[in-house]
Amino acid sequence: MKKIAVVMGGYSKEYTISIKSGKVVYENLDRKEFDPYRIYLLEDRWFMKDNKNKEYSINKQDFTIFGMKYLKFDCVFNAIHGTPGEDGILQAYFELLRIPYTGCTFHHANVTFNKKYCLTLLKYFGINTAKSFFLNQNQDFCLKKILNKVGLPCFVKPNRSGSSLGISKVYEEKNLLDAVQKAFIEDEEIIIESFLKGREVSVGVFSLKNKIIVLPITEIISQNDFFDFESKYSGKSKEITPAKLLPNIENKIRKTAKKVYKFLNLSGISRAEYILVNEEPFFLEINTVPGLSEESIFPKQLKQVGISLSDIFKNCIYSAIEKMKL
Structure with a gap:
């Protein structure tokens, strides 16, 4: 039976969402094949919680549990949104330790998490932005x-940054400076983008045996001015899965989503957002560690095609183990 470290938490304001995602992973791993452990990585400490909620500190030198040297993890399931789980830092750490981990590699995670790098690369490949x-x-x-x-x-x-943290929609020049200062609180680099008027859609993609699978598309209709943090996690948006799209438009989105996944050289699960402008998809951003909580879009898309969370997590783990052997 393979020992799986389900890592959750993180160093950003998304840590509460990550803990929800990690809980879903932990609860849905098949106990006939996997022996999962809840691992919390927070800025001030790393620790494991057992079934009685007793905490054990993590040895960062080799990712073992203090007092449990016999416990060696066969794979890490990464459920951390934001830094250090989505920006490549954690991936590089596990790469050095030669411990298999789910999702894309550290350099691809770094590129996708950095909007400037990601948009520049996709523009080069002809993706609308x-x-x-x-x-x-x-x-x-x-x-x-x-x-x-x-x-x-x-x-x-x-x-x-993720989960729309630090984002502002600016209508007048006099409000631009305040928006810039707000964004700089979250990051030392910011991006200012033109407004794209159209329908917003979210597309989940994953790989299975070297085949790229595009899940049913979700249309997002926010009650707020845009799909901000409140819309995402406080029920202030309407999410329609599958989206009501004409076949030719749906085909365009699916083709673009597959191209983006391929151009970014991703592995594991991902979810990207697009705006439809004059029936053409424009790329907004991508999450290589998408939310997996009950409110999250990716699990709802899986449900539409009858794929269980248990099966998708199993695929992620075995793919990670095989990738580390290469």
């Missing part, structure tokens, strides 16, 4: 120059 302007925290900038490129309304986003 919004007009954008990048800023570093210590960089001089001209608001008029930015708006001449992206126009109004526009979105101001932290470059490396």
Whole structure:
């Protein structure tokens, strides 16, 4: 029976969502094949909780449990949203220790989590994206120059952040500076993007035996001004799965989603957002550690095609173990 470390938590404001995702993974791993352990990675400490909620500290040198040297993990299931689980840091750590881990490799995680890198790469491959302007925290900038490129309304986003944290939609030039300062609280790099008017869709993708599988598409209709943190996690959005799309438009989205997964050289599960502008999909962002809680989109898409969480998690684990052998 393979010993699986289900890692959750993280160092960002997404840690509460991550703990929900990790709980779902832990509860849905087949006990006939896997012996799962709940591992919490927080900024101030790393620890394991047993079935009685007793805590045991993690030895960061070799990812073992203090007092349980006999316990060696066969694989890590990464359920951490944001840093250090989605930006490549944790992946590089497990790579050094030669412990198999689910999801994409550290350099692909780093590229996808960094909006600037990700958008630049996908533009090169011909994927539609919004007009954008990048800023570093210590960089001089001209608001008029930015708006001449992206126009109004526009979105101001932290470059490396998830769950819509630190994002603002700006309608007037006088509010742009406040939005920039708000985004800089989350990250030292930000991106300012033109507003794309259209229908927003979310697409789950995963790989199975070297075949890329695109799940049913979800349309997102937010009650708020955009699909912000509150819309995502407080029930202030309507999510329609499968989305009501004409066959030719659905086919375009599915083809684009498969291309993006391939161009970014991903593995494991992912979920990407697109805006349909004049029936053409425009890429917004991608999550290589998508939410897995009951409110999350990816599990709902799996349910539509009759794939159980247990089966998808099993596929992720065995794929990770095989990948480490290469």
